[in-house]
Amino acid sequence: MESEPSTKLDFENTEIAFSYKSDKELKRLKWLFTMMNNSGLVKLGSMFTPLALKLNLPFVRPALKATIFKQFVGGENLLDTQKTIDLLFRYGTLTILDYGAESKTSEDELDAVMSETIMAIELAASNSSVPVVSTKLTGLAPNDLLTKMQTDAELTGGEQRQKDKLYSRIDSICKRAHDLKVGVMIDAEESWLQISIDNLVDEMMALYNKSSVIVSNTFQLYRHDKLQFLKKSHSKAKSNGYMLGAKLVRGAYMDKERAYALENNIDSVINIDKDATDLAYNNALKYCVENYETIGSVCASHNVKSNLFQAELIEKNNIDKSHPHLNFCQLLGMSDNITFNLAQGGYNVAKYLPYGPLKEVVPYLIRRAKENTSITGDMSRELKLIETELKRRYL
Numbered sequence: 001m002e003s004e005p006s007t008k009l010d011f012e013n014t015e016i017a018f019s020y021k022s023d024k025e026l027k028r029l030k031w032l033f034t035m036m037n038n039s040g041l042v043k044l045g046s047m048f049t050p051l052a053l054k055l056n057l058p059f060v061r062p063a064l065k066a067t068i069f070k071q072f073v074g075g076e077n078l079l080d081t082q083k084t085i086d087l088l089f090r091y092g093t094l095t096i097l098d099y100g101a102e103s104k105t106s107e108d109e110l111d112a113v114m115s116e117t118i119m120a121i122e123l124a125a126s127n128s129s130v131p132v133v134s135t136k137l138t139g140l141a142p143n144d145l146l147t148k149m150q151t152d153a154e155l156t157g158g159e160q161r162q163k164d165k166l167y168s169r170i171d172s173i174c175k176r177a178h179d180l181k182v183g184v185m186i187d188a189e190e191s192w193l194q195i196s197i198d199n200l201v202d203e204m205m206a207l208y209n210k211s212s213v214i215v216s217n218t219f220q221l222y223r224h225d226k227l228q229f230l231k232k233s234h235s236k237a238k239s240n241g242y243m244l245g246a247k248l249v250r251g252a253y254m255d256k257e258r259a260y261a262l263e264n265n266i267d268s269v270i271n272i273d274k275d276a277t278d279l280a281y282n283n284a285l286k287y288c289v290e291n292y293e294t295i296g297s298v299c300a301s302h303n304v305k306s307n308l309f310q311a312e313l314i315e316k317n318n319i320d321k322s323h324p325h326l327n328f329c330q331l332l333g334m335s336d337n338i339t340f341n342l343a344q345g346g347y348n349v350a351k352y353l354p355y356g357p358l359k360e361v362v363p364y365l366i367r368r369a370k371e372n373t374s375i376t377g378d379m380s381r382e383l384k385l386i387e388t389e390l391k392r393r394y395l
Helices: 023-036 039-054 060-066 068-072 079-090 107-125 143-149 157-180 191-208 226-239 254-263 274-290 304-316 336-344 358-371 381-392
Strands: 094-099 132-135 183-186 215-220 244-249 295-300 326-331 349-355
Touching (some): 023 381, 039 358, 060 068, 060 358, 068 358, 079 094, 079 349, 107 132, 107 157, 143 191, 157 183, 157 191, 183 244, 191 215, 191 226, 191 254, 215 295, 226 274, 244 274, 304 326, 304 336
Parallel strands (some): 244 295, 295 326
């Protein structure tokens, strides 16, 4: 009879989850998540904030910097992130750096994102607690180009030059990462851009993943085709003599994808329901763990069951918890109950640490605020955990 896994992780342990927070910080955290739990307030803020920053209203910037920016972002520049990197490392947690730039168009902007990403790689190379950086191809090429690249339409001369520059930028990033032995994760985007991204990432993996996993693609498992695509990508990697890098996420563009399908009278790429997504996600985890020698994977999830499932798979298969191909990751400012309990349990776990000027990270911050809003009016999971720890401390 197969024995039950004996993983002793307790994601309800708030003492470990918030041990890095002082009483004052924890009370401030409760206030912030209470505000974000108000759907009306978040909706109003999401509409008002970009305009207020554009108009340079005097009170907006300091208010954001002291609250939501401080919670979810590592700083306005690369040097600012070091304090958070060091704090996380003291609690057994690694850092994935991400310059928060997206949807750039001008050549100067696109080159600046490339340069910033290479600087992050160089910082990571000198810092053992930063094994990976993350980047978006929408920060390295215009969206219109990525969209057209996956159609049958012929590129104009100007578009071909843009494509060549995109290839040069991503190759410069991946080559520098390879030379310095730092990982690079390429984020997933909407389906009308994703094939272009997948093709380019496959090229980079074939170049730089021959002896170790340097470049990783991102697989959005809320799409009904991505579990099969993960297996196909692995088969392609094995056939061509390189390792697959796979960051597994559920996905971030569900509403946009469904609206796009409706508008264009095509089938949605999104799974029929959440259960189907959860099943696909856990099957992807299982596949990666079972093939861990040739796949370097990351369980990039805030789902308690999925994180526990991967931990149990590692134990059940008698794999070293610290194997570099088996990783966990959560966003800075969220799911500390998962991150720090995994770290305490001896697993490879990192916080995804975005940084950049306030105006650059506003779209990211709006997404985080919306994620933490409770549509039903119930307290969010984060708020419940904070309140549990406040009670445990008799505060």
